Amino acid sequence: MVIGPRQDRRPTMNDVAARAQVGLRTVSRYVNGMTNINPEMAERIRSAIEELGYRRNLAAASIRPGQTSGVIGLVIGDLANPYWAALARSVESVAAETGLLLTIASSEEDGARHDWVVERLLQQQVDMIIDVAPRTVGRSWSHWSPPLPPVVFVDRPGDLAGADTVLADNRGGTRDAVAALLAGGARRIAFVGDDRALHTMDERYEGYLLAHAQHGVVVDPTLVFETSHSSGQAVDLVARLLREGRADALFAANNRAAVGALLAFRTVGTRLPIIGFDDFEAAPLFDPPLSVVAQDVEAMGRAAVRAGLDRLQGDDGPARVQVLPTTLQLRGSERP
Amino acid sequence: MVIGPRQDRRPTMNDVAARAQVGLRTVSRYVNGMTNINPEMAERIRSAIEELGYRRNLAAASIRPGQTSGVIGLVIGDLANPYWAALARSVESVAAETGLLLTIASSEEDGARHDWVVERLLQQQVDMIIDVAPRTVGRSWSHWSPPLPPVVFVDRPGDLAGADTVLADNRGGTRDAVAALLAGGARRIAFVGDDRALHTMDERYEGYLLAHAQHGVVVDPTLVFETSHSSGQAVDLVARLLREGRADALFAANNRAAVGALLAFRTVGTRLPIIGFDDFEAAPLFDPPLSVVAQDVEAMGRAAVRAGLDRLQGDDGPARVQVLPTTLQLRGSERP
Numbered sequence: 001m002v003i004g005p006r007q008d009r010r011p012t013m014n015d016v017a018a019r020a021q022v023g024l025r026t027v028s029r030y031v032n033g034m035t036n037i038n039p040e041m042a043e044r045i046r047s048a049i050e051e052l053g054y055r056r057n058l059a060a061a062s063i064r065p066g067q068t069s070g071v072i073g074l075v076i077g078d079l080a081n082p083y084w085a086a087l088a089r090s091v092e093s094v095a096a097e098t099g100l101l102l103t104i105a106s107s108e109e110d111g112a113r114h115d116w117v118v119e120r121l122l123q124q125q126v127d128m129i130i131d132v133a134p135r136t137v138g139r140s141w142s143h144w145s146p147p148l149p150p151v152v153f154v155d156r157p158g159d160l161a162g163a164d165t166v167l168a169d170n171r172g173g174t175r176d177a178v179a180a181l182l183a184g185g186a187r188r189i190a191f192v193g194d195d196r197a198l199h200t201m202d203e204r205y206e207g208y209l210l211a212h213a214q215h216g217v218v219v220d221p222t223l224v225f226e227t228s229h230s231s232g233q234a235v236d237l238v239a240r241l242l243r244e245g246r247a248d249a250l251f252a253a254n255n256r257a258a259v260g261a262l263l264a265f266r267t268v269g270t271r272l273p274i275i276g277f278d279d280f281e282a283a284p285l286f287d288p289p290l291s292v293v294a295q296d297v298e299a300m301g302r303a304a305v306r307a308g309l310d311r312l313q314g315d316d317g318p319a320r321v322q323v324l325p326t327t328l329q330l331r332g333s334e335r336p
Numbered sequence: 337m338v339i340g341p342r343q344d345r346r347p348t349m350n351d352v353a354a355r356a357q358v359g360l361r362t363v364s365r366y367v368n369g370m371t372n373i374n375p376e377m378a379e380r381i382r383s384a385i386e387e388l389g390y391r392r393n394l395a396a397a398s399i400r401p402g403q404t405s406g407v408i409g410l411v412i413g414d415l416a417n418p419y420w421a422a423l424a425r426s427v428e429s430v431a432a433e434t435g436l437l438l439t440i441a442s443s444e445e446d447g448a449r450h451d452w453v454v455e456r457l458l459q460q461q462v463d464m465i466i467d468v469a470p471r472t473v474g475r476s477w478s479h480w481s482p483p484l485p486p487v488v489f490v491d492r493p494g495d496l497a498g499a500d501t502v503l504a505d506n507r508g509g510t511r512d513a514v515a516a517l518l519a520g521g522a523r524r525i526a527f528v529g530d531d532r533a534l535h536t537m538d539e540r541y542e543g544y545l546l547a548h549a550q551h552g553v554v555v556d557p558t559l560v561f562e563t564s565h566s567s568g569q570a571v572d573l574v575a576r577l578l579r580e581g582r583a584d585a586l587f588a589a590n591n592r593a594a595v596g597a598l599l600a601f602r603t604v605g606t607r608l609p610i611i612g613f614d615d616f617e618a619a620p621l622f623d624p625p626l627s628v629v630a631q632d633v634e635a636m637g638r639a640a641v642r643a644g645l646d647r648l649q650g651d652d653g654p655a656r657v658q659v660l661p662t663t664l665q666l667r668g669s670e671r672p
Contacts, residue, residue, distance in 0.1 A: 053481025079425035089415035282618030
């Protein structure tokens with residue numbers, strides 16, 4: 001009589017051992033890829049696995065030290081934002097090349113939620129965590145007791161000693177964009193941005209200051225806005241600016257701000273020269289096409305995964321910070 | 337006297353059930369985010385959870401056999417497409433509400449890659465798989481030996497008996513859009529679409545035929561294109577149509593086709609009335625704003641997760657197909 005598993009549960013390694021008439025240890029060695037197994041036994045195990053539909057339980061396996069879950073955990077702001085979606089896409093595609101799955105969790109820029117998803121990723125024993133620090137900071141990374149998987153910060157630095165970091169050149173990219181607006185004759189360039197507590201915002205603001213300093217133009221602090229957290233807030237802010245007539249150009253410090261500004265142009269029926277930070281698919285389709293500082297999101301995702309993989313391979317060198325260059329795409333919207 | 341849990345252990349679901357004076361199953365359903373619970377009971381459970389400080393212990397749950405890994409697996413086409421990103425976003429947000437993580441994998445519309453990611457998700461023992469069948473079909477779902485976690489097909493039907501399915505009303509949405517173009521006087525409406533082997537394309541094509549039939553207008557089959565797999569291909573196709581002058585309006589059968597058509601309008605310097613299928617953030621920002629058939633992606637993601645959770649709770653009723661309505665958003669681009 002053939003002994004099969006009960007129908008109401010998944011077949012276990014024990015079932016495979018019974019069916020193949022070999023010891024549990026041998027099945028375990030086979031399943032874990034050992035090759036020094038008697039070929040006849042290996043063949044019996046292979047058949048038993050196929051007949052029973054046995055599948056290795058990686059969720060269980062991953063709690064054994066030294067094993068791998070085969071999963072990268074990625075914590076981003078929010079999948080609805082095309083910038084994060086592009087980053088996720090890039091990480092996912094590199095992960096797939098190396099046979100890894102990707103678990104994505106959104107922090108919604110909230111510290112408590114960020115900590116919850118990190119906790120859950122650690123429970124899942126992911127192989128590495130690629131983390132975007134949220135706007136409102138939660139616990140310090142030192143809160144989690146070691147051992148931690150490799151952690152790589154992307155887009156913004158994080159607070160874990162020894163972790164690698166991949167950033168874009170926010171300062172240089174913004175400096176070039178604002179310089180282009182100044183070169184076009186603008187003298188009252190509004191900075192439409194988010195909270196400067198965000199690393200990226202602070203760097204972009206510095207780039208804005210740098211360009212002004214290089215051109216000998218004094219910045220009017222009443223043209224610097226840190227309150228554009230969403231495209232809706234940017235709409236209101238830019239609409240007010242247009243009505244007041246105080247600005248002669250806009251630097252939109254992220255894609256939300258740029259979309260909001262374009263919506264305000266449409267609502268108010270007038271426009272200003274504008275350059276945005278972050279490229280997105282629709283940017284060239286507007287009238288005029290939107291000029292942007294483009295980050296190489298593909299390269300950032302790739303660099304982050306590679307950094308984590310290097311650490312998994314035992315690289316225990318000092319933490320590295322990579323700053324990837326940006327590209328200024330001038331398409332027309334920078335002109336009056 | 338209020339009966340509380342002993343101080344030396346975490347409160348369990350049993351403690352919550354005892355405190356709220358409801359059955360364990362009801363607490364479990366509440367904790368798993370089910371909404372069809374007697375409101376008075378739900379309120380008692382909510383209070384009990386708060387008073388006891390009960391927290392669902394997913395870490396323990398995931399290592400007990402037959403229990404949950406706390407992860408939803410989602411197989412989509414490609415995160416770079418805003419439609420899939422929006423779907424992923426919706427599933428992720430419902431997952432988070434119920435304490436679940438989300439593992440996302442792209443099939444790139446390729447059957448072999450699809451099968452690889454499904455295999456990996458099964459190894460990870462995900463709690464459910466929400467699956468978008470790829471354009472080129474791989475193995476049949478019957479290839480994988482049971483037991484499988486609940487599988488829910490979304491956007492397109494799949495080939496697993498008993499699996500639930502969540503679709504948009506592609507046929508009705510397209511019929512209404514094409515009817516609006518016909519009502520505006522168009523008589524030679526090009527269908528710019530992808531391969532009709534895709535369920536969604538076939539349904540949209542049927543909607544296009546239906547609207548013509550209802551208006552007593554004969555379709556010119558040389559205006560029906562199934563070769564627009566990417567926005568680049570749509571650009572070429574629409575640019576040729578514009579130069580030939582054979583069409584007097586366009587139905588862009590997905591967001592790639594719509595973006596390609598707008599790019600072609602810009603390149604050629606002329607435009608046609610157009611309505612697209614799928615809304616996206618930039619659609620209202622074009623000049624004129626793009627009219628679209630909008631799917632309720634949020635509701636689709638929610639319905640898919642809920643269907644899977646119901647199955648996890650033991651619902652073994654016959655497979656359900658939910659077809660969610662679409663909305664025609666007329667913004668101006670449908671006019672000459």
